[in-house]
Amino acid sequence: MDIFAHTASGMLLGRAFQPAGPNWRSFLAFGAIAGILPDLDLPIALLGHDAWFRWHQVLTHSLPGLIFLPLLPALIPFGIPSFKTRYFLALSGWTVHVCLDLAARWPVPLLWPLSDQRWTFRLIRADFSWIIDMLLLIGLALSLWEPAIRHGRRIAVATFAGVAAWLLLGFPT
Numbered sequence: 001m002d003i004f005a006h007t008a009s010g011m012l013l014g015r016a017f018q019p020a021g022p023n024w025r026s027f028l029a030f031g032a033i034a035g036i037l038p039d040l041d042l043p044i045a046l047l048g049h050d051a052w053f054r055w056h057q058v059l060t061h062s063l064p065g066l067i068f069l070p071l072l073p074a075l076i077p078f079g080i081p082s083f084k085t086r087y088f089l090a091l092s093g094w095t096v097h098v099c100l101d102l103a104a105r106w107p108v109p110l111l112w113p114l115s116d117q118r119w120t121f122r123l124i125r126a127d128f129s130w131i132i133d134m135l136l137l138i139g140l141a142l143s144l145w146e147p148a149i150r151h152g153r154r155i156a157v158a159t160f161a162g163v164a165a166w167l168l169l170g171f172p173t
Contacts, residue, residue, distance in 0.1 A: 001100040002128045003036060008136035009100065010035020010093040012156040015143040017089050018080075019152030026079030028144075030086065033073060034093025038065075038101075061098050062112040070094045096160075100132075103167050129173040135163050 014031025018024045038060045045052045059065045070090035080086050101108050104127050107118030124132065139159025143152040167173070 001104045002133065004133045005100055005136055006035045006097050007032050008140050009096045012136065012140050012143065012159055013089060013092045013096060015152035016156035017085065020150045023079050027089065030078045030080060030089055031093055034090040035097055037073060038094050038097040058109050058112050061101060061108045062110060066094055066098060123167045124173040131173055132163055135159065135166065
C-alpha cells in the first residue's frame with residue numbers, strides 16, 4: 001500500500017483516539033507517524049534489489065515487530081501525556097499499516113521468525129489504490145471539518161468500515 005493510505009489511516013486513528021479537545025492535533029500528528037513507521041526499514045533499498053526483496057518488511061511487518069516496535073514511538077511524549085495511550089495509538093497505526101499491506105499484492109512475513117512464509121490477500125491490484133486513498137482522505141477531511149470535530153471517532157470508525165467493506169466485497173481498486 002502507498003504512503004498516502006498509511007498516513008491518512010494513521011491520522012484517522014489519531015482522530016478516533018482523541019476526536020476533540022485541546023490536543024487533538026497531537027493525536028493527529030502522532031497517528032500519522034504511527035501509520036508510516038512500519039516502513040522505517042525503507043533504507044534497505046539502498047542495498048539493492050536482492051536485499052530489498054529479502055529484508056524489507058521482515059521485522060517491521062511481523063508479529064514480534066507489531067507488538068514490540070510500537071514501544072519506540074510511545075516513549076516520545078509528543079503532547080500526549082499517557083504512555084499507554086501513545087502505545088495503543090502506535091500499535092493501532094502499526095496494525096492498520098500491516099493490514100493494508102496484507103490487502104495489497106506484496107506478501108508480508110507475518111509469522112517471522114517462526115516462518116519465512118509471506119502472506120497476502122491480493123485484494124488490491126497494485127500498491128497504489130486511488131480509491132482506497134480517496135476513501136481515507138475523505139474520511140479524514142470529514143473528521144477535520146469544524147462542525148464535525150466532536151464526531152471524529154465515529155467518522156474514523158465509519159471510514160475504516162467503508163474501506164474494509166470496499167476491499168472485502170471485491171469492488172475495483
